[in-house]
Amino acid sequence: MSDVTFKTSVSIAETPFDRVADKGVRGLLASAPHLSGWLGKVxxxxxxxxxxxxxxxxxxxxxxxxxxILPDPRLVYETTxxxxxxxxxxxxxxxxLGRVAAGLxxxxxxxxxxxxAFGLFRPLDIYVAPTVRAICxxxxxxxxxxxxxVFGIGEALKIILIAKTCFLPLMVSAYEGIRSRPRKYDDVARALELPWLVRVRLVVWPSILPAILTGVRQALSRGWKVLILVEMISSAAGLGYLMMWGRKAFQLDVVFATMIVIGxxxxxxxxxxxxxxxxxxxWSFKTAA
Known part of the structure; x- marks a missing residue:
């Protein structure tokens, strides 16, 4: 009888469910330091x-x-x-968001x-780029x-102003990425005798992608701020319009709620x-480190 009881207890202790649960507990314990670090950062x-x-x-x-002028935080929360x-x-x-996406x-x-174009073709960089930079x-x-x-006060005005704001950061980032990339990449491309389009796709584009993404961040940040200003000046919809409406109606709780959402x-x-x-x-951050 005791042998039967011992065998039954062993078989119960080694069920697949218990093994899965044990792995889950070990995984939770292993991820605990990462979770605590993330919670600490938050x-x-x-x-x-x-x-x-x-x-x-x-x-x-x-x-x-x-x-x-300065509404109670609880009122701002209720309004939001x-x-x-x-x-x-x-x-x-x-x-x-639709406007800033279109402008970007x-x-x-x-x-x-x-x-x-300015980075790849020297004549354009010399004769055309200075004028474009001065305008921007x-x-x-x-x-x-x-x-x-020229465009009135409709939707086109907002898109064009956002587009103009987003133009310069992307142009500068692409140009700087082209001019500052390691020349050994070009040497390898020439040694392999890659066609021009293949060289741009496989060599030039990956090398300048980090700079371009940084330019996208800067363009989005500037475009977002200009969007709110334009909507406050001439718009019948959008967060900037809602903020201006709250100011005209002397409802500062609406203004504060909109400011918090914008941020x-x-x-x-x-x-x-x-x-x-x-x-x-x-890989670019690892290389820089």
């Missing part, structure tokens, strides 16, 4: 926002400014949740082509009066591009 990143929130609440409690629940805030956000595609694409160095808002006369969305976009850059061109 906690440190939340220190400053929570400190600002505490200072904001204290300033409201002490009545340093009138409630019409109401705007999300009614669908107004997501709708305005989608409009703004048009302006960034043209900037990339111009940068590659005029601030986007400086072109606003002229663009309003969070901008940070998320930049963070996503940074992760994509590290995943796509991680």
């Amino acid at each position: 906690a440190l990143g939340l220190v400053v926002p929570f400190a600002l929130l505490a200072f904001w609440s204290y300033a409201v409690h002490q009545e340093w400014l009138a409630e019409q 949740t109401d705007l999300i629940a009614t669908g107004q805030l997501p709708g305005e956000l989608l409009v703004s 595609a048009v302006g960034g694409g043209l900037g990339l082509l111009f940068g590659l 160095l005029v601030p986007s808002l400086g072109w606003l009066p002229f663009f309003m006369l 969070i969305v901008g940070w998320v976009l930049d963070y996503a591009l940074t992760k994509f850059q590290h995943r796509t061109t991680g």
Whole structure:
């Protein structure tokens, strides 16, 4: 009887379920240091926002400014949740994201082509590039009066201004990537007698991709800021329009809610591009290190 009991206990202890559970526990214990490190980074990143929130609440409690100027954080939170629940805030956000995506595609694409052309063809760099740079160095808002006369105040005005803002970072990044890439890559391409198009696709493009992705981040950041300004000036939709509407209606809680959303969305976009850059061109960071 005791032998039967011993064999039964051994068979129960060695079931496949227990082996899987044991592996799961070991995997959880192995990932615990990484999880704790990630949680530590998140906690440190939340220190400053929570400190600002505490200072904001204290300033409201002490009545340093009138409630019409500095609303209570709880009121801003309630307003934000109401705007999300009614669908107004997501709708305005989608409009703004669509505009910045269109401007980045048009302006960034043209900037990339111009940068590659200036970097690959010396005559264009000497005779054409200085004029293009001089035009681009005029601030986007400086072109606003002229663009309003030419294109009106419709959707085209916003896309063109965002495109103009996104043009220069991509042009400069592509040009600098071409001019600063290691010359040994060209030597290898010439030794292999690669055709010009194959050389661009297999040698030039991978070597300048890290610089281009950095330019995309800069272009998106600048385009996002210009978008909000343009929407505040002339628009009937978008986050900038919602912010301006809140100011005109003396609803500063709407203004603060929109400001917070603009900051969070901008940070998320930049963070996503940074992760994509590290995943796509991680070899460049290892080489630099």
